[in-house]
Amino acid sequence: MKHETRTRAKIGVLVPFTNTNLEADMMLMRCPDTTVHFQRLGGYDVEEIPGSDQMAGLGASDISHDLRMIAGVRPDVVLYGCTSATLTHGPGFDAELAAQIKAASGAVSLTAAGSLVEGIKAVAAARVGFSSPYLGEINTQAVEFLAQNGIDTVSCADVGRELGNYGQGELTPDEVFDLACRADHPEAEAIVLSCTDMRAVEAVERIEAHLGKPVVTSNQAMMFCLMRALNLPRHGSLPGRLFDLL
Template identity: 80%
Template sequence: MTHETRTRAKIGVLVPFTNTNLEADMMLMRCRDTTLHFQRMGGYDVDEIPGSDQMAGLGASDISHDLRMISGVRPDVVLYGCTSATLTHGPSFDKQLALDIKAGSGALSITAAGALVSAIKTLGVTKVGFSSPYLGEINRQAVDFLAQNQITTVKCAGIGRNLGNYGQGELTPDEVFDLACQADHPDAEAIVLSCTDMRAVEAIDRIEAALGKPVVTSNQALMFALMRALGLPRQGNTPGQLFDLL
């Protein structure tokens, strides 16, 4: 039997406690010889519709305990696995949170929102179609977040109904595909799908084949950012044109 070394990198991930898809996606895209370690975060009410105030509250919540727990594995990088929690605050907050996580964990830190922007810029595009399972208010904040990073959203497509904390994660890859198609526009150079609890990774190849454009998702962008930061090689389990740029 051939064993992995498990010595290439230790990856810590902070994940909202109701999220059911980030861990699965990260395991799906995991680079051989790396290990993944998850710490679940609270800071929001599971019974409330995840609107702007709730997500902003999550972003501003005290994660010092979570950082102490994840630091126990001596991670090389710590990922902040919620996009909307910092989209609702803006780019400056997002960057400061990454610095705070680095200071609290002693590891490189990457946020989902920061990774999303970095991936879009790596593709060299400035005009995107955007979609998510968020409420309209958060979508507007997301569009503004991208605009502050010199990225123009030429079309924004919402899910069309209010989804609870579990409803976002229950969307199927087929529903995500339809959502991506709704966000397409002749001027869009790429399609952006935001939310770490949406099953977008599984739909990337199908969307790119149908629309002929690169797709960027929150979880894919997180994996791309950490692989580039740590110099990890591309695996056959990393979907999308984005990974061609490693």
């Protein structure tokens, strides 16, 4: 048996406690010889539909205990793995939370929302088609979040129904593909798939082949940003054109 060294980097991830796909995506994409460590976040009611107030409440919740727990592995990077929890507050809050996590963990800190913006900028897209499993009010806030970062949303698609905290993660890659296609627009230079619990990573290459445009997803963008920050080498399990830019 060939063994990995497990010494290249330790990746810490803060993940909402009902999220079932972020961990799987990180393990799919992780660089050989790295390890990935997860701490689950509370701060919201599993029985509520995840609207703007609930997600904003998650972003504003006290994560000091969670930071102490993830700091225990002495991570090289800590990811805040919920896109809507910070984009509902705006770019300033997102940056402040990243700084708080860095100060508490001593690690490079990246948020899902901030990474999404960095991924879009990396593929040089100024105009995007946006899609997500969110309620309409969060989509509106997401479009504004992108606008404040100099990115114009020319088309926006949602699933057309309210999804609970588990419903977002239960969308299939085929449903994500259809959602992405509905978000396309002749002026869109890239397709954005926002949500760390959506199975978008598995659909990226199919979407890009069909639409002929780069795709940027929350989880893919976090992996791209952490690999760039830690100077990790490209490997064969990275989906999409975004990773051509490493």
